[in-house]
Amino acid sequence: MPAERPKxxxxxxxxxxxxxxxxxxxxxxxxxxxxxxxxxxxxSGSGVSLSQVSVLKRLDRLGPSTASxxxxxEKIRPQSVIATVNALQAEGYVTRTPHPTDGRRLLVSLTxxxxxxxxxxxxxxHGRIAELIAERLTPAEQRLLAEAxxxxxxxxxx
Amino acid sequence: MPAERPKxxxxxxxxxxxxxxxxxxxxxxxxxxxxxxxxxxxxSGSGVSLSQVSVLKRLDRLGPSTASxxxxxEKIRPQSVIATVNALQAEGYVTRTPHPTDGRRLLVSLTxxxxxxxxxxxxxxHGRIAELIAERLTPAEQRLLAEAxxxxxxxxxx
DNA sequence: TATTGTTATACTCTATAACTATA
DNA sequence: TATAGTTATAGAGTATAACAATA
Numbered sequence: 001m002p003a004e005r006p007k008x009x010x011x012x013x014x015x016x017x018x019x020x021x022x023x024x025x026x027x028x029x030x031x032x033x034x035x036x037x038x039x040x041x042x043x044s045g046s047g048v049s050l051s052q053v054s055v056l057k058r059l060d061r062l063g064p065s066t067a068s069x070x071x072x073x074e075k076i077r078p079q080s081v082i083a084t085v086n087a088l089q090a091e092g093y094v095t096r097t098p099h100p101t102d103g104r105r106l107l108v109s110l111t112x113x114x115x116x117x118x119x120x121x122x123x124x125x126h127g128r129i130a131e132l133i134a135e136r137l138t139p140a141e142q143r144l145l146a147e148a149x150x151x152x153x154x155x156x157x158x
Numbered sequence: 159m160p161a162e163r164p165k166x167x168x169x170x171x172x173x174x175x176x177x178x179x180x181x182x183x184x185x186x187x188x189x190x191x192x193x194x195x196x197x198x199x200x201x202s203g204s205g206v207s208l209s210q211v212s213v214l215k216r217l218d219r220l221g222p223s224t225a226s227x228x229x230x231x232e233k234i235r236p237q238s239v240i241a242t243v244n245a246l247q248a249e250g251y252v253t254r255t256p257h258p259t260d261g262r263r264l265l266v267s268l269t270x271x272x273x274x275x276x277x278x279x280x281x282x283x284h285g286r287i288a289e290l291i292a293e294r295l296t297p298a299e300q301r302l303l304a305e306a307x308x309x310x311x312x313x314x315x316x
Numbered sequence: 317t318a319t320t321g322t323t324a325t326a327c328t329c330t331a332t333a334a335c336t337a338t339a
Numbered sequence: 340t341a342t343a344g345t346t347a348t349a350g351a352g353t354a355t356a357a358c359a360a361t362a
Contacts, residue, residue, distance in 0.1 A: 021288045021291040021292045021300060022280065022288040023304070024288075024291055024300065024303055024304045024307055025285070025287035025288035025291055026215070026280070026288075027307045027308070027310075027311060028287055028303075028307050028310065029197065029212075029285075029287055030212065030215070030216075030311070030314075031307060031310035031311045031313070031314045032190055032193055032194055032197070032310075033194070033208070033209075033212050033232070034232070034233050034314035034315075035190055035310065035313060035314045036190055036191070036194050037232075037233055037234060037329095037330080038233065038314065039187065039190070040330085040351085040352095041330090041331090044331090044351090049350095049351065049352085050191070050351085050352090051191075051351080051352060051353090054187070054188065054191050057184070057188070058188075066320075066321090067320075067321065067322090068319090068320065068321085074191070074192070074195075075192050075195055075196065076195060076352085076353065076354090077353070077354060077355085078320080078321070078322090079321090079322075079323085079353085079354075079355080079356095080352070080353045080354070081353095082321070082322065082323090083351095083352080083353080084352085102319095102320085102361080102362075103320095103360080103361055103362080104319065104320045104321070104360070104361045104362065105319095105320065105321080105361095106320085106321070122180065122184070127183070127187075129183035129186055129187055129313070130179045130180040130182075130183035130184075132313045133179040133182055133183055133313065134179045136312055136313060137309060137312070137313075141309050142179060142182065144302075144305060144306055144309065145182055145186075145306050145309050145310075146178075146181070146182045147302060147306070148302055148303050148305070148306030148307075148309075149182055149185045149186050149189065149306075150185070151295060151299050151302065151303050151306075152185075152186065152189035152190075152193065152303075153185060153188070153189045154294055154295070155189070155193060155287070155290045155291065155294055155295075156188075156189045156192035156193045156196065157192075195352095195353080198328085198329095198353085199353095199354090202327095202328090202354085207327095207328065207329085208328085208329090209328075209329060209330090224343075224344085225343075225344065225345090226342090226343065226344085234329085234330065234331090235330070235331060235332085236343075236344070236345090237330085237331075237332080237333095237344090237345075237346085238329070238330045238331070239330095240344070240345065240346090241328095241329080241330080242329085244345095257343095260338080260339075260342095260343085261337080261338050261339080261343095262337070262338045262339065262342065262343045262344070263338095263342095263343060263344080264343080264344070
């Protein structure tokens with residue numbers, strides 16, 4: 001269905017290369033929003049939500065961690081991470097065990113089921129994004145993206 | 159699609175450069191989540207939410223658009239974009255005007271206030287992300303990121 | 317008193333379902 | 340019938356505030 005107005009279907013901002021921080025930021029912000037929605041939608045069918053997957057992967061990397069440590073790593077509030085951990089515990093993917101020396105702390109750990117989920121997820125290619133990368137980018141573009149992703153990590157870190 | 163290579167089960171994923179789609183995807187996914195939270199937190203103080211900013215910028219690029227067109231561009235449902243447009247209209251940043259030939263459609267347009275907001279935002283450097291890019295990346299890294307961002311756009315597009 | 321974990325509550329964002337008006 | 344817009348409602352995700360237990 002063609003539009004009746006003389007309006008281009010594609011954004012015409014592309015004639016200017018995004019070479020300044022603010023241009024890069026604008027492009028990145030739009031892409032981020034859309035990719036996040038894409039991932040959330042793709043995850044919604046799998047029984048485990050996006051934030052839950054993120055916490056499971058974090059536990060797989062960090063090992064048993066307290067709620068505060070997870071919150072710091074994810075850059076969200078402890079109260080927020082607790083909601084996610086509660087859901088994961090209810091589904092049997094994590095357990096809470098007392099900290100050996102500090103009675104205030106509880107260590108959150110992956111259960112065998114949780115570990116299996118992360119492994120399965122990794123073998124399957126980490127969901128929608130890996131599919132998109134493999135489908136839509138040439139090998140050279142994939143290499144460029146792989147070089148740029150650590151920069152995004154740096155931006156996201158504390 | 160590149161050939162599948164058997165991947166050694168290394169204990170720490172961070173030691174391996176992200177060179178395959180699934181590794182790139184995993185890193186990207188973590189960075190995306192954190193950056194999105196960072197942006198949302200930074201936007202929350204400015205009186206206009208992240209999704210509202212996104213729609214305003216979209217209108218600035220596309221010109222007057224219907225709710226369906228905005229929804230298609232943002233990759234969300236028309237019902238969802240309407241909630242955002244309602245909020246923007248209540249704050250005086252957009253107006254709705256009848257479509258000249260199709261009585262079913264309403265064109266959403268930026269008001270002068272809305273246009274001023276986008277311009278101000280652009281001059282200010284598009285918020286937190288631009289700050290982070292300028293602060294944390296060398297010029298060479300900024301150029302690399304600028305090259306990679308269009309690839310993210312490609313991944314996010316329809 | 318400071319820190320950790322937690323519950324209660326609210327707001328943002330997006331989805332699905334159902335309705336109205338126009339083509 | 341099909342399409343555009345809308346309202347009502349629900350769920351995910353995260354925030355702040357307040358509280359209990361432990362250091």
